[in-house]
Amino acid sequence: MPPAKIPALGYALLGMLQKPSSGYDLRKIFSSTSMKTYSDSPGAIYPALRRLERDGLIRGTVEEGSGMRRRQIFRLTAKGISELRQWIALPITREDVGSNLKTIMLRFAFSETAMSADASAALLKSLDSALTPYLQHLREQLPAMMNPAVPTSARLSLECGIRSFESLAEWTHYALEIYEKKGRRKIGDKL
Amino acid sequence: MPPAKIPALGYALLGMLQKPSSGYDLRKIFSSTSMKTYSDSPGAIYPALRRLERDGLIRGTVEEGSGMRRRQIFRLTAKGISELRQWIALPITREDVGSNLKTIMLRFAFSETAMSADASAALLKSLDSALTPYLQHLREQLPAMMNPAVPTSARLSLECGIRSFESLAEWTHYALEIYEKKGRRKIGDKL
DNA sequence: TATGACATGTAATCTGTTACATGATTAG
DNA sequence: CTAATCATGTAACAGATTACATGTCATA
Numbered sequence: 253m254p255p256a257k258i259p260a261l262g263y264a265l266l267g268m269l270q271k272p273s274s275g276y277d278l279r280k281i282f283s284s285t286s287m288k289t290y291s292d293s294p295g296a297i298y299p300a301l302r303r304l305e306r307d308g309l310i311r312g313t314v315e316e317g318s319g320m321r322r323r324q325i326f327r328l329t330a331k332g333i334s335e336l337r338q339w340i341a342l343p344i345t346r347e348d349v350g351s352n353l354k355t356i357m358l359r360f361a362f363s364e365t366a367m368s369a370d371a372s373a374a375l376l377k378s379l380d381s382a383l384t385p386y387l388q389h390l391r392e393q394l395p396a397m398m399n400p401a402v403p404t405s406a407r408l409s410l411e412c413g414i415r416s417f418e419s420l421a422e423w424t425h426y427a428l429e430i431y432e433k434k435g436r437r438k439i440g441d442k443l
Numbered sequence: 444m445p446p447a448k449i450p451a452l453g454y455a456l457l458g459m460l461q462k463p464s465s466g467y468d469l470r471k472i473f474s475s476t477s478m479k480t481y482s483d484s485p486g487a488i489y490p491a492l493r494r495l496e497r498d499g500l501i502r503g504t505v506e507e508g509s510g511m512r513r514r515q516i517f518r519l520t521a522k523g524i525s526e527l528r529q530w531i532a533l534p535i536t537r538e539d540v541g542s543n544l545k546t547i548m549l550r551f552a553f554s555e556t557a558m559s560a561d562a563s564a565a566l567l568k569s570l571d572s573a574l575t576p577y578l579q580h581l582r583e584q585l586p587a588m589m590n591p592a593v594p595t596s597a598r599l600s601l602e603c604g605i606r607s608f609e610s611l612a613e614w615t616h617y618a619l620e621i622y623e624k625k626g627r628r629k630i631g632d633k634l
Numbered sequence: 635t636a637t638g639a640c641a642t643g644t645a646a647t648c649t650g651t652t653a654c655a656t657g658a659t660t661a662g
Numbered sequence: 663c664t665a666a667t668c669a670t671g672t673a674a675c676a677g678a679t680t681a682c683a684t685g686t687c688a689t690a
Binding site (some may be wrong): 635636637638639640641642643644645646647648649650651652653654655656657658659660661662 | 675677680686687
């Protein structure tokens with residue numbers, strides 16, 4: 253079996269399955285949070301779960317509690333955990349920042365429980381490195397937009413992008429500080 | 444023919460076709476800008492153009508310049524222009540802010556040329572109205588994340604979202620100010 | 635016991651991705 | 663002339679959306 257390409261929805265499911273859940277549980281969580289971007293329709297989630305099970309990344313067991321409705325609980329297999337970790341730890345490129353930001357944030361959100369606080373901090377550093385050249389690239393496009401022939405709304409759209417990535421860079425530094433403090437506290441505890 | 448659902452890629456093409464272009468031109472623009480989110484592969488763009496033509500929203504004419512390669516130039520039809528305008532002017536809901544932000548920004552970027560500066564300002568006001576309750580909803584989730592059982596990375600992800608929407612709200616006000624200044628200047632010119 | 639919410643799914647359709655194919659034109 | 667690039671596409675496939683289908687359990 254070659255590595256098998258898993259779409260974003262699949263990884264979102266893997267990440268959520270760090271806590272064993274039924275398809276219905278997952279759907280509820282997806283539709284009530286921003287994860288609904290990855291789809292919250294049964295026609296997407298159930299087939300995706302079946303594919304993950306087919307590929308040996310999760311395993312479902314039918315729960316037979318007395319007086320309970322039939323529910324199938326899915327759990328990560330060892331293979332599923334390692335696939336999830338490998339996906340989280342993927343290096344972040346300039347292109348990712350532009351097109352897969354949501355996925356990057358999802359990886360970060362999962363990183364601490366699936367791996368460690370150190371892995372979370374490493375992801376943030378990787379993001380910061382990708383962010384710097386990306387922001388520079390955006391800023392370089394600004395002078396061309398100052399041409400009066402370019403409509404104001406097009407220039408403002410670019411400015412919106414620049415601001416949002418600046419804000420993301422600030423958050424990255426803020427988040428890194430928190431992990432650094434945590435690290436120091438942990439060392440302090442040992443003394 | 445019922446209104447015919449047009450996917451995001453279709454609207455992105457309609458917007459870009461405010462300037463008549465060939466499929467190849469469009470592909471180049473898409474792959475060199477952030478529009479690549481809507482796909483830059485020929486297998487998506489050419490079929491999408493054909494669908495738009497089938498629905499009477501654009502019309503292609505083969506260009507026969509001497510010593511030029513065969514190129515088909517697509518233009519918006521009257522129906523295409525009105526479909527584009529109607530899409531741009533769609534009201535913005537709280538849900539849109541969470542899941543279709545990219546599309547909203549695309550609509551804004553097109554708004555001034557396809558409609559007017561007034562329409563751009565109206566879109567910004569609509570965005571601002573949707574943003575306020577959405578931000579409130581995000582902020583309400585924060586206390587639950589302060590529970591030490593919740594991993595830091597999950598809380599930080601939420602904070603990232605809050606910050607990015609705060610920054611978007613600031614940009615909205617900044618952009619609105621610019622349109623208001625423009626409006627005053629226009630009135631001043633008439634005096 | 636009937637109504638509605640729970641839990642799971644399927645089928646038709648559409649769109650996008652990937653990878654390949656084709657001819658025409660320009661550069662070396 | 664031949665290699666690259668321009669400009670246009672096609673075919674096979676995977677995945678998502680929408681809408682519907684099924685049975686189970688709680689409650690009124």
